[in-house]
Amino acid sequence: MILDGTLPPGERLDEMDLARRFGLSRTPVREAIKSLLAVGLVETRGRQGTHVAILSIPALIEMFDVMAALEGLCAKLAARRATVAERAAMRRVHEDLILACDAGDPVAFYKVNQEFHDLLYQAAHTHFIADQTLQLRRRISAYRLRVTYQPGRMVGTLSEHVRIMDAIDAGDPEEAQKAAGEHVQLLGDQLTDFIASLPAAMARA
Numbered sequence: 001m002i003l004d005g006t007l008p009p010g011e012r013l014d015e016m017d018l019a020r021r022f023g024l025s026r027t028p029v030r031e032a033i034k035s036l037l038a039v040g041l042v043e044t045r046g047r048q049g050t051h052v053a054i055l056s057i058p059a060l061i062e063m064f065d066v067m068a069a070l071e072g073l074c075a076k077l078a079a080r081r082a083t084v085a086e087r088a089a090m091r092r093v094h095e096d097l098i099l100a101c102d103a104g105d106p107v108a109f110y111k112v113n114q115e116f117h118d119l120l121y122q123a124a125h126t127h128f129i130a131d132q133t134l135q136l137r138r139r140i141s142a143y144r145l146r147v148t149y150q151p152g153r154m155v156g157t158l159s160e161h162v163r164i165m166d167a168i169d170a171g172d173p174e175e176a177q178k179a180a181g182e183h184v185q186l187l188g189d190q191l192t193d194f195i196a197s198l199p200a201a202m203a204r205a
Contacts, residue, residue: 002041002052003141004111009054010201013042017110034202041140055143057195058205063140070133071117072181074124079168079176083122087169090119095163101154110148116161120180123168142202146193147186157183 001007018029031052036042043053055063078086093116100109117137121130137144147153160183167176186194195203 002036003138004107005142005145007052008060008202009045009142011052013050013052014049027085029036039135052142053139054139054202054204060140060143060203061186061191063136064184067133067140068181068183069138070136071120071184073129074121074126074133074175075168075180076173077124077126077129078120079171079173081125082140082168086123087118087165089182090116090123090165090168093119094165096159096160097161106145106148109154110145113148113157131202143198146197146202150190150193150197172179 007013011032012096015026017030018024019026022029032084033042037044037050042050044050058078093112096112097109097116100112114137118134121133124130157202163174163179164183167179
């Protein structure tokens with residue numbers, strides 16, 4: 001629910017409510033919240049209780065920068081290591097992305113986009129790097145979802161994915177790394193527009 005934006009940053013987590021919702025006792029809910037605290041997806045605010053973690057603008061920008069570096073590295077490795085089947089799988093998921101874009105459905109688009117990036121990590125044939133990339137993606141998932149809602153973002157994503165896939169198919173690690181990094185990184189007006197779109201409850205100055 002946190003990853004797909006159902007529980008947005010700043011939302012308070014009520015143990016009793018969650019226990020009722022999932023038909024559980026409070027003990028497993030409490031343990032789940034502890035696990036979420038450990039990976040930074042939720043935060044405690046003293047007497048105010050536990051809330052979905054809010055990121056500061058500077059931290060968020062840094063996380064997107066690191067995400068761009070990690071995704072670029074995955075793409076670079078994929079250009080050297082991806083199998084024919086893995087490359088074909090990325091093309092098939094990209095076709096699903098086109099359908100979601102044509103339907104104007106940013107939620108569906110975001111979910112399929114995650115599948116595309118999962119395939120990119122797998123095609124890199126690494127364990128630690130892919131795991132770190134996935135963990136960071138989860139930390140900023142609610143914010144990446146909001147990027148999808150930016151005007152023209154879905155169409156832009158499609159062309160950027162084609163550039164990544166073409167570089168991987170051509171076996172060009174440097175171009176794949178550059179294309180994937182630029183795809184994730186928020187720069188210039190794009191960054192300004194994204195920050196302006198964030199509700200006050202989702203970010204700290």
